[in-house]
Amino acid sequence: MMVKTATKTEIMLARVAIILLIAFTVFGVGWYGLSDEVRHRVWDQLVARPTGPMAFRFILQPVMAGIAALRDGIADAKSHRSTFFWTLLLTHPSESGGLLHEGLIATARIILLGLGMDMIYQLIVLKTFYPGEAVIVAIALAFFPYLLLRGPIARIARWWLDSASVNEKR
Numbered sequence: 001m002m003v004k005t006a007t008k009t010e011i012m013l014a015r016v017a018i019i020l021l022i023a024f025t026v027f028g029v030g031w032y033g034l035s036d037e038v039r040h041r042v043w044d045q046l047v048a049r050p051t052g053p054m055a056f057r058f059i060l061q062p063v064m065a066g067i068a069a070l071r072d073g074i075a076d077a078k079s080h081r082s083t084f085f086w087t088l089l090l091t092h093p094s095e096s097g098g099l100l101h102e103g104l105i106a107t108a109r110i111i112l113l114g115l116g117m118d119m120i121y122q123l124i125v126l127k128t129f130y131p132g133e134a135v136i137v138a139i140a141l142a143f144f145p146y147l148l149l150r151g152p153i154a155r156i157a158r159w160w161l162d163s164a165s166v167n168e169k170r
Helices: 008-032 036-051 057-078 084-091 093-126 131-169
Strands: none
Touching: 008 093, 008 131, 036 131, 057 093, 057 131, 093 131
């Protein structure tokens, strides 16, 4: 039950993002495994990324996700939809697949940008490519901020719209 119908391009980008996320994850786990050594390397490299080259992406991607959450949260408030994250997790589990799809469509460009930027970062700084790490960074910087911001933005917008309509009636 999306507020706006997704375009063919948006759907294609979401599919490409999902395919790449799955392929990178499978390839990364298949190639490097999940040993303690790999988990420590992943953690150490993820912690080092915000201070290294291309650190601007740690601001750029969450801001872009926030803009997408702002647009969709306001649309949720205008259409009186229930809060995104709450509905996704607790209220209506039957709708969670559609909501995840909606969130993926909204963030697909940001996720693809994140995958590309992390690939470039790794090739420049690490001189190799760890696809699983690129997936972790892209999801952490693009999808999670969207997921966490859309509901509160919708609540604030709903409160603001409700108070504006009460003031108009006076």
